[in-house]
Amino acid sequence: MNAAQTAAAFQTRQLGLLLGARTVLHGLDLRIPAGRWSAIVGPNGAGKSSLLKLLAGLLPGQGDVALLGKPLHTYSSRERARTLAWLGQNEGTLDELTVYDVVMLGRMPHQGWLGAASAHDHAVVTEMLHRTETWDYRQRSLGEISGGERQRVLLARVLAVQAPVILMDEPLANLDPPHQTQWLLDVRALVRQGVSVVSVLHELPVALHADELIVMQQGRIVHQGASGDASCHRALEQVFQQRIRICRVGTQWTAIPALEG
Numbered sequence: 001m002n003a004a005q006t007a008a009a010f011q012t013r014q015l016g017l018l019l020g021a022r023t024v025l026h027g028l029d030l031r032i033p034a035g036r037w038s039a040i041v042g043p044n045g046a047g048k049s050s051l052l053k054l055l056a057g058l059l060p061g062q063g064d065v066a067l068l069g070k071p072l073h074t075y076s077s078r079e080r081a082r083t084l085a086w087l088g089q090n091e092g093t094l095d096e097l098t099v100y101d102v103v104m105l106g107r108m109p110h111q112g113w114l115g116a117a118s119a120h121d122h123a124v125v126t127e128m129l130h131r132t133e134t135w136d137y138r139q140r141s142l143g144e145i146s147g148g149e150r151q152r153v154l155l156a157r158v159l160a161v162q163a164p165v166i167l168m169d170e171p172l173a174n175l176d177p178p179h180q181t182q183w184l185l186d187v188r189a190l191v192r193q194g195v196s197v198v199s200v201l202h203e204l205p206v207a208l209h210a211d212e213l214i215v216m217q218q219g220r221i222v223h224q225g226a227s228g229d230a231s232c233h234r235a236l237e238q239v240f241q242q243r244i245r246i247c248r249v250g251t252q253w254t255a256i257p258a259l260e261g
């Protein structure tokens, strides 16, 4: 086990979020292991995206967040951008940029303030465009490609950061089944390299492949544990109001709609 794996990717203490009069997150004490893939799941409005944004330092909340053993607020913005890569939802401001330039944005934390992209930066961008099968669109603007193609470009940008910690909010949105499978394989490869991946997912059959699930409901964590554990499956069925069943298909766990009664 290397040093990054012995530390937690994230450790929170009494992490809370109040939006207007509404308590969105209720004092969460959470440890997310390093070098693993953790998937945050739960019903609409449970607070999943809010939690991810607080872990990324994108929203001010109450309480503390430590990233790889060090308080998040003590990171410089540049150091944080190198350490933690973020894939969010609805990033509409990039529409005018070419696909190539969007992926090159992932290299910015590695460049000097006025520095041009290096040959290494171009090589990494090229590799990630090929890996996400977006190379053919590289000269088109982000606003001129389909939703799934766009999602793959944003994934390429996140991969181009080559950060030890990656946060992804609904990374499978608009991806067709083969690209969902590819995403799963990419995440596994990242974890094998020691990267910590935390993703918010609605696709339970994919989430059930994570090392660990964090199950949320109404701003609280109701379960955290291995995705294959029976207690985890019961927690999922409970937060989704017994309207899904977790069952085994071959060697895999999956979720199906509970159509009976």
Ligand SMILES: Nc1ncnc2c1ncn2[C@@H]1O[C@H](COP(=O)(O)OP(=O)(O)OP(=O)(O)O)[C@@H](O)[C@H]1O
Pocket: 019, 020, 022, 024, 042, 043, 044, 045, 046, 047, 048, 049, 050, 051
């Ligand atoms: N600006 C806001 N003001 C007040 N409440 C908000 C605001 N933004 C979000 N909320 C509320 O915070 C709660 C958590 O929202 P969040 O987006 O974190 O949930 P989520 O679990 O990611 O949901 P979904 O699965 O629908 O994406 C929801 O009840 C939402 O209505």
